[in-house]
Structure formats: structure tokens, C-alpha cells
Amino acid sequence: MTHYGCSLLSCGVIDERTFEMDDYQGAVARWCPGCGDHSILTAVQRLLEEEQLKPEETVFVSGIGCSSRFPHYLNTYGFHGLHGRALPVATGVKLERPELNVFVVMGDGDCCSIGAGHWIHATRYNVDMVALLLDNNMYGLTKGQTSPTTPLHFPSNTQPRGTYLEALNPVQATLGVTNASFVAQTAEWIPAHLYETLKAAYHHKGFSFVRILQRCPVYTASVYDEAVRKPDVIEMMVHDDGIYLPDLDQIYKQKIVHNPKDIDGARRLAEVTERVRLGVFYRNEALPRYEDLRRLPAHTAEERVRLLSEELDRYAV
Amino acid sequence: MSPSSRAAKRGNGDGDAVSARGRGLRPREIRDATVIRFAGDSGDGIQLTGSQFAMESALAGSDIATLPDYPAEIRAPAGTTYGVSAFQVHFGSTDIKTAGDELDVLVAFNPAALKVNVQDLRIGGMVIADESSFTDRNLRKADYESSPLDDDTLAPYQLIKLDITRLTEEAVKAFGVSAKEARRSRNLWALGLMLWMYGRDRKATVEWLSQKFAKQPDVKNANIAALNAGHAFGETAEMPSDVVGYTIAPADVAPGLYRTVTGTEATAWGLLAGVRAAGLGRLVFGSYPITPASPLLHSMARLADYGVVTFQAEDEIAAICSAIGASYGGALGVTSSSGAGVALKTEALGLAVGAEIPLVIVNAQRAGPSTGMPTKTEQADLLQALHGRHGDAPLAVIAANSPSDCFEVAMEAVRLATRYMTPVIMLSDAYLANAAEPWAIPDMNELPVFPVEFRGDPEGFHPFLRNSETLARPWVRPGTPGLEHRLGGLERSHETGNISYDPENHARMTEMRAAKIAGIANDIPLQAVEIGREGSALAVVGWGSTYGPIYQGVRRARDEGSDVSHIHLRYLSPFPRNLGDLLKSFDRILVPEMNAGQLVHLLRSEYILPAEGLNKVRGQPFKIAEIVEAIRTRLGE
Numbered sequence: 001m002t003h004y005g006c007s008l009l010s011c012g013v014i015d016e017r018t019f020e021m022d023d024y025q026g027a028v029a030r031w032c033p034g035c036g037d038h039s040i041l042t043a044v045q046r047l048l049e050e051e052q053l054k055p056e057e058t059v060f061v062s063g064i065g066c067s068s069r070f071p072h073y074l075n076t077y078g079f080h081g082l083h084g085r086a087l088p089v090a091t092g093v094k095l096e097r098p099e100l101n102v103f104v105v106m107g108d109g110d111c112c113s114i115g116a117g118h119w120i121h122a123t124r125y126n127v128d129m130v131a132l133l134l135d136n137n138m139y140g141l142t143k144g145q146t147s148p149t150t151p152l153h154f155p156s157n158t159q160p161r162g163t164y165l166e167a168l169n170p171v172q173a174t175l176g177v178t179n180a181s182f183v184a185q186t187a188e189w190i191p192a193h194l195y196e197t198l199k200a201a202y203h204h205k206g207f208s209f210v211r212i213l214q215r216c217p218v219y220t221a222s223v224y225d226e227a228v229r230k231p232d233v234i235e236m237m238v239h240d241d242g243i244y245l246p247d248l249d250q251i252y253k254q255k256i257v258h259n260p261k262d263i264d265g266a267r268r269l270a271e272v273t274e275r276v277r278l279g280v281f282y283r284n285e286a287l288p289r290y291e292d293l294r295r296l297p298a299h300t301a302e303e304r305v306r307l308l309s310e311e312l313d314r315y316a317v
Numbered sequence: 318m319s320p321s322s323r324a325a326k327r328g329n330g331d332g333d334a335v336s337a338r339g340r341g342l343r344p345r346e347i348r349d350a351t352v353i354r355f356a357g358d359s360g361d362g363i364q365l366t367g368s369q370f371a372m373e374s375a376l377a378g379s380d381i382a383t384l385p386d387y388p389a390e391i392r393a394p395a396g397t398t399y400g401v402s403a404f405q406v407h408f409g410s411t412d413i414k415t416a417g418d419e420l421d422v423l424v425a426f427n428p429a430a431l432k433v434n435v436q437d438l439r440i441g442g443m444v445i446a447d448e449s450s451f452t453d454r455n456l457r458k459a460d461y462e463s464s465p466l467d468d469d470t471l472a473p474y475q476l477i478k479l480d481i482t483r484l485t486e487e488a489v490k491a492f493g494v495s496a497k498e499a500r501r502s503r504n505l506w507a508l509g510l511m512l513w514m515y516g517r518d519r520k521a522t523v524e525w526l527s528q529k530f531a532k533q534p535d536v537k538n539a540n541i542a543a544l545n546a547g548h549a550f551g552e553t554a555e556m557p558s559d560v561v562g563y564t565i566a567p568a569d570v571a572p573g574l575y576r577t578v579t580g581t582e583a584t585a586w587g588l589l590a591g592v593r594a595a596g597l598g599r600l601v602f603g604s605y606p607i608t609p610a611s612p613l614l615h616s617m618a619r620l621a622d623y624g625v626v627t628f629q630a631e632d633e634i635a636a637i638c639s640a641i642g643a644s645y646g647g648a649l650g651v652t653s654s655s656g657a658g659v660a661l662k663t664e665a666l667g668l669a670v671g672a673e674i675p676l677v678i679v680n681a682q683r684a685g686p687s688t689g690m691p692t693k694t695e696q697a698d699l700l701q702a703l704h705g706r707h708g709d710a711p712l713a714v715i716a717a718n719s720p721s722d723c724f725e726v727a728m729e730a731v732r733l734a735t736r737y738m739t740p741v742i743m744l745s746d747a748y749l750a751n752a753a754e755p756w757a758i759p760d761m762n763e764l765p766v767f768p769v770e771f772r773g774d775p776e777g778f779h780p781f782l783r784n785s786e787t788l789a790r791p792w793v794r795p796g797t798p799g800l801e802h803r804l805g806g807l808e809r810s811h812e813t814g815n816i817s818y819d820p821e822n823h824a825r826m827t828e829m830r831a832a833k834i835a836g837i838a839n840d841i842p843l844q845a846v847e848i849g850r851e852g853s854a855l856a857v858v859g860w861g862s863t864y865g866p867i868y869q870g871v872r873r874a875r876d877e878g879s880d881v882s883h884i885h886l887r888y889l890s891p892f893p894r895n896l897g898d899l900l901k902s903f904d905r906i907l908v909p910e911m912n913a914g915q916l917v918h919l920l921r922s923e924y925i926l927p928a929e930g931l932n933k934v935r936g937q938p939f940k941i942a943e944i945v946e947a948i949r950t951r952l953g954e
Contacts, residue, residue, distance in 0.1 A: 121631035
């Protein structure tokens, strides 16, 4: 084998480095002032620091869109690929490097429109990674076109009289996919909840899908206005195995106890109502992960010889 | 049963009677080479019969080339012309480079098989037909108004009609198999007869049957009995008096360990050998099923023990994107498809060019556009490979010229991809993917090595810092401290590797990407003349799977005194650096291609040459005779 750039870990040296927030700081974020992505970036940096994830062993993969600039703002490895194709790129990284911490950052156009096929299949593969859907209900970078999650009747440049179709519900869709193992929803304007949700997603072994409700001050400022101003619109799904932040009780009084093991309850709670539900809808670590299914025990020497003989017999001349 | 022979003309007239071998009752004639095609319903076991015949021939020391021709339908309605499956074997004592122009023998199991294939039989060639299949019903399905076995349809040929079905049933009835099963053995009866006719052994086939049907002794014994009965039928002179057996001397091939190989298998092993030569731990193969590329995914899936990870992706786009992700991770990412699927991958190809990611894309071309003729061969994706991307996005393109050549070309694709940090498109086609030929198994210790150096030093690093010789950017494995970097589709500063919209920089990076690919010309062999000489009256210039027919055609024309040469290109982007001067030395240039004129277009525009195309878009390889005829016309002979 050729020389691989060796990580301190693989070289057997005891790694005594500790990482501060600044160690994860990449380029200066160029999102608009007031954009929810800033708060998400901060929460992610906090997670990296709290978990002391080594920058060199962490990879952020994104698609195309405002939120997909994410990797540039972190001093980790990163891949800013194609519109809608973050998930297959991330799958490829994990096929080669299952030991890396892989995070995928997608927007609603990315994940739910042009990349929807990958979203379904990545959920089913259940590769161990964190997939963040930064959902601002609109195409931002291309300047205000209706996305699959734009609320009904909300106007845009492409549908000026208002969106004709009911919005797609990403949580419901993900919960409907075979082998979905972790589905959660949080909001960027509640940093404590956002952080706890990211942490739960990071610690889940499998494909962790988190929809983050994200405000866009330019195109969809009014969409979450009510949820931001009236905490009673929010219903916290709480459970000891899910997320429960007693500190938030004073503000968010609407609570429902939901066990993340309960898939039927999760699907019911995911249905659209007047309430915006935050928390872990579903979590199941018993579901098979693609990389484990494909990491079969190596054949023994005898088995290899037998397989080789069979192979050669097939074509013997 | 009274086999009759209708045609008087027989053979090429070049066979001298020699004394019979063993207890054969009639003398055998000598042949240099023969082309046989087995044809029947897709359920008749045709591919198996043909492969076994090819194997026995190879064991007897013949050089061989085979061409399977199967319908797109898995089980098309029985007896129909579109359900006909065929397998062609060209074997002989001479240097065999193609599956053969014209058939010497056609074994037809039903009227539809006769109808579809008889046009390829040479005048005077032999038809062996199972007459019990020529029922009114089957004749109607094949659109015959009356039986071609009883009218003048087959007058130009030597017809041998045999009730193969009944002869098989008789041979196997002792084994208590059902009539249906008995009927399924008739391909082996016919195989036995053909093995007799060409003096081939049956041992390997008997062993193979014994293994395959080890758990069904009745079926095994019935099949072996059918095989032996067909052989005995020839041996005991039940054949018409003017049908004799033939002797074909062993081919003069270099000593070594050989096996048959299809282009698909050779590609799979070449990719793996390339990854080993590059010192990489893993090959990640992301692919999506498409004819005729799918067998490559099958072959790769069998190599899991050797560091191959296969990913059957949800679509073509995910397939290439997963390969890109894997290459970013430090493996070699490979993806494969056929033209229509490659079209879906092109956005990601642009990304791999921009991000300068090592990647191999194998395109097993088929007849297009769109779904076209998925099981038929064509080489019409050359311009797609060179130019089928958005933006100025150059990459390397190389093509294999025979099934065994796929091994070397696949290795070369890995070398170029890893050395130049670029996507490399390897062009093969439906013919190469399916065709088989003997392959001298190389000594693994003598294969080239081209170890990859991953960057580990953070000093002065940026992701687009170029190697001054190759212009390649460094390859860094995630996990390397201090070299954290971001890649993607956005334009980068050539000085810092950061995102840059600077106009001067974009122009510079565009030139740099082009110069990197152009520079590969300094790292590949000069273009050689395959046969003939520089500066002759005519150069026949080809690429890809047309190698066999062009080589044989030029050789034949030269034997007849024509001043013609053969040049065959492996490197299509960039071209070898001497190609222009070499081509300019010839009076005329003829470019045969299985497309409407793509290489000819490139040569004309690149070198301002009056090159002329010879184009065939019939989903079938060129015939040698077509090449010879074109040479004669061009040389005014």
C-alpha cells in the first residue's frame, strides 16, 4: 500500500488536541443578515466542539443553494457538489470511509425536488450519516421560485398568484419510506432545541434526517412569523428517549409526550395541523445499515481457494 | 428420416481429402478456419451450445472468436423472428481476429432462426435444420408461405434436414425423462454432431454436464446421451454421402496460460489490476443496470474479496455521484453505463472535471439514439465522450479494440485517472462486452505499477496546487490533519484554491484544464502503424471494436498487392502527438466506423485532412469483405 496521509489516530500517537469553536471556523458566512442559516451554522459548530469531532475526520457534503454553501464555512473536509446530489456523493464517501463523520446539508429544492429520488433511497439505505434539510420553503439563491414546501397560496416569482399545490410534507414523506431510522424536526429560532436535535441526530447510528424550519428574511419572512411570535403554535414532542428541555417549558407550553419508538404515532403526529411539532418523531437503531450489510466477513483462505476454483472452472479452456 | 442434400456446390473447394482418422468411415477434409452459427429460440439453449462448442474448439488448439446475438426479450414468444437467439463461433488454425464475415454452417432449430440468419450464410454453405420444427404453425410465425426445406429457397446452399427432435427423443428415452425434457436436449444432440464434424472432443462438455446436473442424474445422463448420439450419428455415416468431417490444425499461438475472456470480464479485471497498480486499497463501483453494460456490474460484484465495493445505485446520477464521493474519500471511483445512461451522468462528469476528481467511466456503447437497439453494437458515442458536457470540460478518452484488449485499456484508464486527477472515459461497445476470445493470462508481477502519492504535507498546500509536470492537483485523503479543504463545482482560484469569480482566473483555469489533458499526449506511446507502412497510398484508420475486420481486410488487400496500411487508435483524447504528421504522410485516408462519421469528423477538423468515412450503422460489426471492397474502390482497383 502506498503512503496514506496518516491521521494522528491511525499513527498510534495519543491525540491530545482539544478543539475550540474557532478551530471549526471556515470562511466568513455570506448569507443575508437575518438568515436562519447563521443560527444553524452556530449550532453545528457547537456540536462539533462539544463532541470534539476532529476536523480532519469530519466531512460536510452539500448540494446547491443558499444552504449548500455550508461546507465552505467550516474548517473540515467538505464537498459542495451538484444540485440535488449531495446524498449520493455522501454515500460514496461513506462506502470508502465508513469511519468518517459525514454531515449532509440540503435545501428544500435540493432534497425535496430535484434530489427527491436520492432522498427516498438514502433513507432506505440507512447509511450512518446526518442529513439536514434546511427548509426555507422557497428557492433563495435563484431568487424566489416556488419550492415543493412552499405553503399553499404563497406567492413567488414563478407562481405570482400563489402556489397552486399543497406543500409537500418532508417529515411525513420520510416516515413513509421503508427503513427510515431517525426523523426529527426542529426550528432554527429555538437554538437550544436545534442543538439538542442535532446532537440526537449525531448520536443516532443510521441515517438521521432532520428537517430544520428556517426563516428566509427576503422571500418567506412571513411563513414562520406566527410560529416565531406565538410560542403556542409550537407543540413540543417530549420523551426521555427523545428530546425534552425543561428550560423551554416556560415559553413552549404546548407539549405532547411521544415515544420515538412509536412509528404509528409518529406518522399521525406528522400530519399537517395548525400546530408546528418539534422533536424526534421516530428513532430505531435496530434497522439494518447499508454499510453493515455490505461489510460481509471476509472469506477464509479455503473459501477463497474454493471460490477461485469455481470461477476458473466456469471459464476453463 | 432420410436426410437429403439439395445443393451440389460444397465447401470452398480448397479441401483436400485426407485419410480418415480413427474409425471414421470417410476421409476428413482440411480447413483453415470455419464460421458456425447456432440459432434457435431464446429458450433453446443456443448461447450454451455455442459457448460449449467454442470451448471444445479452444481446447483442441484452435484460435477462436465468438459473437453472441441475443434478443432484448428474455423469453420472447416461441418461434417468432424477434425471439431468435444466435451464437457465432469463428475458429481455425489461423490468426482469428473477428467472429467471421460469412457463415460456413448455420444450425437452425426452427423456421424463424433460418429466416433471420440464412442471409449471412455464404453461397454453398451448409444449413442443418431440425425438420420437426418446420410445422405449419412455426412456418407461419416466421412468415414462410411454404416450407423452405421443401422448395427452392435453400437451393444455393447445402441443406441437411434432420429430425433432431425425434433423434434426441430416441437417444434419451432410456432415462425416463419427460418428452418436454427430452426435447430440451436437442441442442446437445446438435452440438454432438458439430463436434464430430470438426473432430472435436466431447470430454469437457461431458464434465460440465456432470457438474451442472450432479443433483439430477436422469437429466445429466439424458443430456450426455443426446450429445453422444449426435456425435455417433456423424461417425456412423448416417449422414448424406457428400457430408464429411473436417480437420482443423491447431493454431500457432504463443505458449502460455490461456483462458477465454469476454470484454466485460477483461474490463473488470483490468480495473482491479489498475487499482492494485496504483496502490489503492479499494475500488468503489457505482452503477445502474443498463444493457449492454450491466454484466460489468455483475462481474465487479463477484470481486468483493479483492477490495471491490459495488453499489447498485438508485439511478445513473447517483451511480456516478457515489463514485465521485468515493474518489474524494481516497478510493478509485468507477461507474459504467451505455450511451443513454452516460447522458444522465454528464452533469456529474462536469463536476468531476471541475473538481479534478480521478474517476473512470466505462461506456459499453449500443445502437442509439435513445433506447435504440439496446442489444446491438455501435460506436456512436465518441463525440458524446469527447464533447458531451456543459462548459469547456476536457477529459481523457480511450477505447479498447478487442475483448482481451479491454484488460490493458482498463488498466490504462486507471493510470491516467489517478496520475492526472481526471475523469477518463473508456469506450467499449455491445460487441466487445459480449464477444469472447482466448486471452494469455498475464504474469501479475510483470504488469506496470503506477503508485499514487496522497498528499500529507500541509506546508504550502492548497487543493489546486498543481504538479508542474502533469498539472494534476494533489489528492488528499480525508482524515489527513491540516489538509482540510473543500471541493466542488465552483471555479477556484488557481493561486489559492479558494472560490473565485475573477475573469482572468477563469480563463487561466480553463486553459489549465485543457493543458492538463493535452499534456497526456506526452505520456502515451506514439501512434504506430498496425500493418503496412507510413506514407502508403491509403491508410485505413479505425478505433474500438472495428480492429478485427479492419486488420484482416487490410491484410487481405495487401496480400493481393494493395499499398494500404492499418492504423488503429486507442487514445482518442488526447490524440497521440505524432498522429497528424503520420496521417499526412498517406495519399488517402479511409475511416471505417460503426456510426455516421465521428472519428472522421475529428480527424478532419483537428488536422485539416481530406479523410473519408466508411460508415455502417446496422447494429452489426463490419465484415472483412466490406473493408476489402472499400479499399479496392479507393485504390481504383
